[in-house]
Amino acid sequence: MAFVVTTLIFAAVGIIASLLVRICFSGGPSANLLHFTLVVTAVVCSWMMWAIVYLAQMKPLIVPILSEGE
Amino acid sequence: MAIDEFLDNLPPMDLMRSEKMTLVQLIIPVESAHRAISYLGELGLVQFRDLNADKSPFQRTFVNQVKRCAEMSRKLRFFKDQISKAGLLSSARPAMQPDIELEELEIQLADHEHELNEMNSNSENLRQSYNELLEFKMVLQEASGFLVSHDNHTVSEERELDENVYSNNSYVETASLLEQDMMRPGRPDQSGLRFVSGIICKSKVLRFERMLFRATRGNMLFNQALADEQIMDPLSTEMVEKVVFVVFFSGEQARTKILKICEAFGANCYPVPEDVTKQRQITREVSLRLADLETTLDAGIRHRNKALTSLSFHLAKWMNMVRREKAVYDTLNMLNFDVTKKCLLGEGWCPIFAKTKVQEALQRATFDSSSQVGIIFHVMDAIESPPTYFRANHFTSPFQEIVDAYGVARYQEANPAVYTVITFPFLFAVMFGDWGHGICLLLGALVLIARESKLSSQKLGSFMEMLFGGRYVLLLMSLFSIYCGLIYNEFFSVPFHIFGGSAYKCRDATCSDAHSVGLVKFRDPYPFGVDPSWRGSRSELPFLNSLKMKMSILLGVAQMNLGIIISYFNARFFASSIDIRYQFVPQIIFLNSLFGYLSLLIIIKWCTGSQADLYHVMIYMFLSPTDALGENQLFWGQRPLQIILLVLALIAVPWMLFPKPFILKKLHTERFQGRSYGILNTSEMDLEVEPDSARSQYHEEFNFSEVFVHQMIHSIEFVLGAVSNTASYLRLWALSLAHSELSTVFYEKVLLLAWGYDNFAVKLIGLAVFAFATAFILLMMETLSAFLHALRLHWVEFQNKFYHGDGYKFKPFSFASLTEDED
Numbered sequence: 097m098a099f100v101v102t103t104l105i106f107a108a109v110g111i112i113a114s115l116l117v118r119i120c121f122s123g124g125p126s127a128n129l130l131h132f133t134l135v136v137t138a139v140v141c142s143w144m145m146w147a148i149v150y151l152a153q154m155k156p157l158i159v160p161i162l163s164e165g166e
Numbered sequence: 167m168a169i170d171e172f173l174d175n176l177p178p179m180d181l182m183r184s185e186k187m188t189l190v191q192l193i194i195p196v197e198s199a200h201r202a203i204s205y206l207g208e209l210g211l212v213q214f215r216d217l218n219a220d221k222s223p224f225q226r227t228f229v230n231q232v233k234r235c236a237e238m239s240r241k242l243r244f245f246k247d248q249i250s251k252a253g254l255l256s257s258a259r260p261a262m263q264p265d266i267e268l269e270e271l272e273i274q275l276a277d278h279e280h281e282l283n284e285m286n287s288n289s290e291n292l293r294q295s296y297n298e299l300l301e302f303k304m305v306l307q308e309a310s311g312f313l314v315s316h317d318n319h320t321v322s323e324e325r326e327l328d329e330n331v332y333s334n335n336s337y338v339e340t341a342s343l344l345e346q347d348m349m350r351p352g353r354p355d356q357s358g359l360r361f362v363s364g365i366i367c368k369s370k371v372l373r374f375e376r377m378l379f380r381a382t383r384g385n386m387l388f389n390q391a392l393a394d395e396q397i398m399d400p401l402s403t404e405m406v407e408k409v410v411f412v413v414f415f416s417g418e419q420a421r422t423k424i425l426k427i428c429e430a431f432g433a434n435c436y437p438v439p440e441d442v443t444k445q446r447q448i449t450r451e452v453s454l455r456l457a458d459l460e461t462t463l464d465a466g467i468r469h470r471n472k473a474l475t476s477l478s479f480h481l482a483k484w485m486n487m488v489r490r491e492k493a494v495y496d497t498l499n500m501l502n503f504d505v506t507k508k509c510l511l512g513e514g515w516c517p518i519f520a521k522t523k524v525q526e527a528l529q530r531a532t533f534d535s536s537s538q539v540g541i542i543f544h545v546m547d548a549i550e551s552p553p554t555y556f557r558a559n560h561f562t563s564p565f566q567e568i569v570d571a572y573g574v575a576r577y578q579e580a581n582p583a584v585y586t587v588i589t590f591p592f593l594f595a596v597m598f599g600d601w602g603h604g605i606c607l608l609l610g611a612l613v614l615i616a617r618e619s620k621l622s623s624q625k626l627g628s629f630m631e632m633l634f635g636g637r638y639v640l641l642l643m644s645l646f647s648i649y650c651g652l653i654y655n656e657f658f659s660v661p662f663h664i665f666g667g668s669a670y671k672c673r674d675a676t677c678s679d680a681h682s683v684g685l686v687k688f689r690d691p692y693p694f695g696v697d698p699s700w701r702g703s704r705s706e707l708p709f710l711n712s713l714k715m716k717m718s719i720l721l722g723v724a725q726m727n728l729g730i731i732i733s734y735f736n737a738r739f740f741a742s743s744i745d746i747r748y749q750f751v752p753q754i755i756f757l758n759s760l761f762g763y764l765s766l767l768i769i770i771k772w773c774t775g776s777q778a779d780l781y782h783v784m785i786y787m788f789l790s791p792t793d794a795l796g797e798n799q800l801f802w803g804q805r806p807l808q809i810i811l812l813v814l815a816l817i818a819v820p821w822m823l824f825p826k827p828f829i830l831k832k833l834h835t836e837r838f839q840g841r842s843y844g845i846l847n848t849s850e851m852d853l854e855v856e857p858d859s860a861r862s863q864y865h866e867e868f869n870f871s872e873v874f875v876h877q878m879i880h881s882i883e884f885v886l887g888a889v890s891n892t893a894s895y896l897r898l899w900a901l902s903l904a905h906s907e908l909s910t911v912f913y914e915k916v917l918l919l920a921w922g923y924d925n926f927a928v929k930l931i932g933l934a935v936f937a938f939a940t941a942f943i944l945l946m947m948e949t950l951s952a953f954l955h956a957l958r959l960h961w962v963e964f965q966n967k968f969y970h971g972d973g974y975k976f977k978p979f980s981f982a983s984l985t986e987d988e989d
Contacts, residue, residue: 098690125177130584133179137588142649145596146694148720149653152713153669153691155775160670160703161684 099150103143110139173738181562183578183739185517187552187976192512192528193542194501199510202531202541203494203979209527210980211520213553215513216500226499234272235492241275242485248282249474249481268491271484278477285470289463293398296459300397301365301408302436303452308391308410309363309438310445361414362424365393366433368407374431378413381423387414412438489984497979513546515553515976521545551577555976562587564636572961573971578739580732582965589725589964590956591642596721597901597952598643600909601651602658606945607644611637643953653695654902658940659909661698668692668699710906714899716768722895722963723757723765726888729967730754736968744829752822753884753967759811759818761892770800787812823881827874834868883966891963897955905948912939 114135121131190212194202206212218226226232266274366374375388389412396405411433413424428435439445501512516524528541554575558566562583568590569575569583598604614621614637621634633640655661669692670685685699692698696713700706730753737745767780778798786793787808795805916939920932965971977983 098693102693123180126180129177130180130182133584134588137585138592141588141592144721144724145592145650145653145717148717149695149713150691150693151769151772152716153697154772156687156709157775157777158705158709159684159686160697160699160709161682161705162680163702163704164681 099147099154102146102150106139106143106146110136113139179584181556181558181566181584182581184552184554184556184575184581184973185519187515187555187577188518188521188545189548189552190514190516190521190524191542191544191546192501192510192514193504194510194512194528195537195539195541196508196510198531198535198537198541199498199501200494201535202528203497204490205527205531206524207490207494207497207979207981209520209523210978210982211516212524213515213976213978214497214500215515217502217511217513218500227503228495228498231495232492232499235488235495238272238275238488239485239492241279242481242488244279245282245474245477245481246485248286249478252471252474254471254474254478268487271487275484278473281473282470285466285473289466289470292459292463292466296456296463297397298434299452299456299459300395301434303449303456304393304395304397304408305363305365305410305436306438306445306449306452308393309412310442311391312363312389312412313361313438313440314442359414359416360421361412361438362421362428362435363410363412363438364428364433364435365408365410366428366431368392368409370431370433371409371411374411374427374433377427377431378424381427382415382420385415385417385420386424388412389414490981493979493981493984517555517976551973553577553976554973556581556583558583561638564639565590567635568639568957568960570975572965573969574973574975576970576973579970579973580736580739580968582732582960582969585728585732586960587642590960591639591646593721593898593956593959594643594952595646595650596717596898597955598647598905598948599650599654599902600656600658600905600944601648602656602660603909603940603944603948604644604647604649604651606941607640607647607949611640611644615641643949654906655696655698655701656906656909659701659906659913661696661701663698665692665694668697670697670699711899711903714902715896716772718895718898719761719892720765720768721898722892723761725895725959725964726757726891726967727754727762729964730757733968744826748826748829749822752818756815756818756822756885757888759815761888763808763811767800774800776800819881819885822884823878827870827877830873831868831870887966891966894963895959897959901948901952901955905944905952908944908948909940912936912944 114132117131117135118128122128123131192202223229223232371390375390378386378388390409391411393408393410397408398405415421415424425435439448498510501510503509504511525543528543532540554577556566556575565587566581566583569581569586575581595604614634618637626634651657652664669687669689671688672680673683673686684703684705696710700709730750733753734746734750737743737750764780764784767778767783770776771778771780778800783795783798783800786798791809791812792805799805913936917932917936920928920935923929
C-alpha cells in the first residue's frame with residue numbers, strides 16, 4: 097500500500113517538474129521535448145532507486161543483529 | 167499502427183540526431199572573394215572542404231599572403247616578448263583609432279620592428295661600454311692598494327712626499343690620461359718588475375692563478391681582491407662576482423704569456439698607472455664617464471619603454487586582425503580557380519537551417535565589394551557522409567563532449583548524450599551515495615557556477631579548466647549524490663532518522679537477545695531509504711551486499727534494454743526493416759529471456775520473501791531445466807516458463823546470426839540485376855568534377871563472406887556481452903561498498919577515536935586528519951574513481967548496444983574559434 101502511494105507521489109512530482117521546466121525554460125517544440133525527456137529520465141531513475149531499496153526491505157530474510165557496545 | 171503515427175507526429179527532439187547538413191557549392195568572383203570569406207568566418211556556419219589537398223603549402227594560390235601574415239605575426243610576437251621582458255603590463259586601450267588596412271599594418275609593423283631593433287642594439291653597446299668602465303673603476307680601486315704596498319722601501323718616502331705634494335696641489339692636467347696609450351703597463355721599475363692588472367670571474371680565479379704559476383715557472387706574484395659590487399655578465403644577463411688581480415712578473419716573454427692566458431680565461435686587463443696622482447685622476451674621469459653613461463642608458467630605456475607601451479595598446483587588436491587574415495587566406499587556399507581564372511570554386515558543408523543566413527552574408531559581401539557579378543550558392547548531392555552537428559547549449563555541451571570523447575556520432579544516428587545527461591550523474595551517485603559528501607560537491611559546483619562570468623574570461627590551468635568546463639556535470643552529480651545518500655542513509659557514514667522511526671525493535675523490553683538473534687521487524691519498511699538500524703550491526707554487510715548486488719543487476723538490465731530500444735529507433739529512422747526484424751527482436755528476446763527473467767525473479771523474491779536461492783535457479787535452468795524445482799519455486803508455472811525462455815534464447819542466437827547476410831545478398835542481386843557496371847555519374851553541373859569532390863564514384867561490391875563474418879562477430883559480441891556486461895554492472899555495488907567502508911573507517915577510527923579523549927589538542931588534530939582524509943581521499947579520489955567507472959559503463963555497456971560513433975565533427979570556419987596560441 098505504502099509502495100503504491102509513494103509511487104504515485106513520484107509520478108506527481110514528475111508531472112509537476114515537467115510543468116515547471118516547461119514554464120521556466122521553454123524553447124521551441126524540439127527543445128521542449130528534450131527537456132521533457134530529461135525530466136522523465138530523472139524521475140524514472142530516482143523512482144527505480146527508491147523502489148529497489150523499498151522492495152528489498154519489505155520481507156527481509158535477515159534482521160539487524162546488534163554488535164557489542166550499542 | 168497508432169503508436170507509429172504518434173511517434174511520427176512528434177517534433178524531432180533537439181539533441182537527438184544531428185542537424186541536417188547539406189553540401190553546398192560556392193562560385194565566387196575574385197574581387198569579392200576575400201570579403202565573402204571574411205563574412206562567412208564571422209558567421210561561422212560553413213565548413214569548407216579542402217579542394218587542393220594534394221598540393222603542398224607552397225603550390226597554393228595565396229601562399230604569398232599567408233607568408234606575409236606569418237611574418238607579421240612573428241613581428242607581433244617579438245613585440246609581445248619585448249614587452250614582457252621589459253616588465254610592462256600590456257593594457258588594451260579601447261580602440262579609438264579607426265581600423266587600418268592590412269598593407270598599412272604591415273608597413274607600420276616593419277617600421278616599429280626596425281626602430282625597436284635599433285634601440286636594442288644601441289643600448290647593448292652602451293651597456294657593454296658601461297660594464298667595461300665599471301670593471302676599470304674596480305681594478306683601479308683595488309689594484310692601487312697592491313701597487314702602493316708593493317713599492318720598494320727606498321722609494322716609499324719619495325712616494326709619500328709626492329702624494330702630499332700633489333694632492334694639495336689643485337693643478338689638474340687638462341689632457342685626459344685616458345687618451346694616452348694605455349697598453350704599456352706602467353714604466354719599468356729599477357728591478358725590471360712589471361705588472362698586469364685586470365679583473366676576472368671569481369669562479370675562474372683559482373685555475374687562472376695556477377696556470378700563471380705554471381707558465382711563468384713560479385716567477386710571478388699574484389695578488390687578488392674581491393670587487394665591491396657585482397657586475398652584469400652580458401651573455402648570461404646575471405650578476406656575477408668578479409675578482410681584481412695584479413700579476414707582478416719580469417721579462418718580456420712572461421708578459422706575452424700572461425696576456426695570452428688572460429685572453430684565454432676571459433679576464434679583462436686594464437692598465438693601472440703606478441703614479442698615485444694619475445690613478446686618482448683616472449678614477450675621477452672614469453667615474454664621470456660612468457655617470458654619463460648611466461644617464462644615457464636610463465634615457466634609452468625610458469624611450470624604449472615608451473615606444474613599447476604605445477605598441478601594447480594596439481597589440482591585442484593587431485594580433486587578432488593578423489590571425490583572422492591568415493585564417494581567411496588559409497581558407498581561400500582551399501578553393502580552386504576555374505578555367506577563366508576569374509572565379510573561385512568552393513565546396514563546403516553547411517546546416518540546412520543556416521542556408522538563408524549564408525546567402526544573406528554572401529549578398530552583403532557582393533554589395534560591399536561593389537562587384538558586378540553575384541556569388542552563386544547552391545546545394546549539391548553528396549555521396550560522402552556529412553559531418554555531425556549538434557547544437558548544444560552550455561548546459562548540455564559537457565555531456566556531449568563526454569560522448570564525443572568515445573566517438574563522434576555517425577550522421578543522424580541517435581545521440582546517447584540525451585540520456586547520458588541524466589544517467590551518467592545517476593550512476594555516479596549510485597557509487598558515491600553519501601549526502602554529506604554530496605553537499606560538499608554541491609558547494610563546489612555552486613561556487614564554480616556563481617563565478618562563471620569571471621572564470622570564463624580568465625586563462626585557467628588545465629586541471630581548473632576541466633573542472634570549470636564540467637561545472638554542470640558536477641552540479642548534477644552532486645544533486646544525485648545527495649539523493650542517493652538519503653536513500654543509503656549515509657551522512658559521512660552516519661545514519662539519521664529523518665523519515666521516521668526505524669522499522670526494527672527489540673523482541674522484548676530487555677533487549678537481551680539483540681546481540682545474538684537480533685531485532686525484529688514490527689511494522690512497514692522504512693518509508694524512504696535504508697533503515698537506520700542496519701548501520702553498525704553485525705549483519706549489515708550481508709544485507710547491504712545482497713541489496714546492492716541485486717540493485718546493480720536491475721539497473722544494468724534496465725540501461726541495456728534502453729540501449730537496445732534506441733537501436734530500434736535508429737533502425738526505424740533509417741527505414742531498415744531488416745535491422746528491426748533480424749537484429750532488434752532477437753536481441754531483446756535473448757537479453758530479456760535470461761537477464762530480464764533474473765530481474766523478475768529478484769523482484770518476486772523480494773515481494774514474497776521466499777528463501778529460494780537465485781544462483782541455483784539460474785544455473786539449473788540451463789543444466790537441468792526439466793527437473794523439479796523444490797524449494798526454489800518462486801511462483802506457480804515457473805518450470806514451464808523457464809523451459810520456454812530457454813528455448814526462446816536458444817532460437818534467438820541463430821535468428822540474429824544467419825538471416826541478415828543472406829537477405830542482404832538477395833537484395834543486392836535484385837538491385838543490380840543485369841548490371842555489371844557501377845552507377846554513372848550524371849549531373850547537370852558537369853564542368854570539372856573536382857578530384858576531391860564528395861560526388862566521387864560509389865563502389866558497388868558486395869563481399870558475402872565479409873558481411874557474414876561481420877554479422878557473426880556482431881552476434882557473438884552480443885551474446886557473450888550479455889553475460890559480461892551484466893556482470894560489469896556489479897561495479898556499482900563494489901564502488902559503493904568501498905566508499906561506504908572508507909567513510910566508516912574515517913568516521914569511527916579517526917573522528918570518534920580522537921573525540922573520545924579529553925584533550926582539546928587531540929580533538930583538534932583528529933578533526934583535522936578527518937577533514938583532510940575526507941577531502942583528499944573521499945572527495946577527490948573517490949569522485950574521480952566513480953566518474954571513471956560511470957563513464958566506462960556508459961561508453962561500453964550502454965553504447966555498444968546501438969552506437970556506431972564513426973562520424974566526424976562539424977568544424978565550421980569561424981573567427982570565434984580561432985585560438986590564441988595557434989602559431
